[in-house]
Amino acid sequence: MLDLRIQQHFIDSADLHYQVAETLAKPVDSAVQAVLACVTGGGKVLVGGLGPSAALAQYLANLLVGGFERERPGLAAIALSSDALTATRWADGQALARQVLALGQTGDVLVLISADGSEPALTDAVQAAHDREMTVLALTGHHGGGLARQLRETDVHVCVPHERAARIREVQHLVLHCLCDGIDTQLLGEQEPV
Numbered sequence: 001m002l003d004l005r006i007q008q009h010f011i012d013s014a015d016l017h018y019q020v021a022e023t024l025a026k027p028v029d030s031a032v033q034a035v036l037a038c039v040t041g042g043g044k045v046l047v048g049g050l051g052p053s054a055a056l057a058q059y060l061a062n063l064l065v066g067g068f069e070r071e072r073p074g075l076a077a078i079a080l081s082s083d084a085l086t087a088t089r090w091a092d093g094q095a096l097a098r099q100v101l102a103l104g105q106t107g108d109v110l111v112l113i114s115a116d117g118s119e120p121a122l123t124d125a126v127q128a129a130h131d132r133e134m135t136v137l138a139l140t141g142h143h144g145g146g147l148a149r150q151l152r153e154t155d156v157h158v159c160v161p162h163e164r165a166a167r168i169r170e171v172q173h174l175v176l177h178c179l180c181d182g183i184d185t186q187l188l189g190e191q192e193p194v
Contacts, residue, residue: 009166016167017174020160027158028175031137032182034156038109038135039064039183044076046104046134048096048125049113052169054079056113056139060176068180072188078103080125096121100128111137113172115165117145126150139175141168 035045045064049057057079064077080099100110110129112122117140126147129136136155138147144159151157160171185191 013167013170016160016162016171020171023161024158024171024175027156028178029182030156031158031175031179032186034135034137035064035109035111035179036183036186038107039075039077041107043105043107043109044078044103045109045111046078046080046100046129047111047113048080048099048122050096050119050121052165053113053115056169056172056176057111059173060111060113060179063176063180064183068177068184070184070188070191072184075183094121094124097124097128100125100132100134104129104132104134106133108132108134109137110134111139112147113139114141114145114147115168116140116142117147120146122147123150139172141165141172 038045045061047057047061048054061077061079064075066074080096080103104110110125112125114122117138123146126136126138127150130152136151137158138144138151138155139158140147141160141162143161144157148157148159158175160168162168162171
């Protein structure tokens with residue numbers, strides 16, 4: 001009985017990936033262009049999230065600095081801290097916003113990852129990025145929540161239209177791979193199929 005439930009997870013995940021492929025292609029392309037313009041212009045990418053999304057943020061920063069599937073020079077990226085020490089330093093949930101204000105500069109990109117976009121700490125970080133004249137790239141699910149409502153026309157929103165956090169994060173993981181592959185393709189050219 002459990003094996004059928006496990007199989008259903010694979011089926012549901014594959015179905016969602018297939019359903020959103022066409023819908024997400026354009027916003028992911030826009031995300032590639034935003035990050036590429038930032039790093040080739042001497043800027044850096046700040047990446048943040050809360051809870052499980054913080055792990056995806058660290059993963060993206062690692063891929064940008066260390067490379068995806070091909071050798072290339074590292075790109076300037078840093079995962080913002082959402083650890084217990086930083087989070088409790090400011091009781092008002094301002095840890096991410098304060099880091100954006102301290103580290104962000106005009107021309108940088110702030111990437112925020114969230115399953116639903118409802119966390120006030122993320123909307124505060126968007127405001128901080130806008131105060132620094134940064135572009136914001138939001139990876140969300142559901143409808144994007146308050147995070148999506150904070151975005152400007154010059155920002156990029158990649159929203160996985162689903163309610164279940166596990167499925168959203170699975171697609172977000174693939175989006176991060178598409179983002180890195182797109183950047184590498186733009187910087188290094190097409191790679192021959194293996």
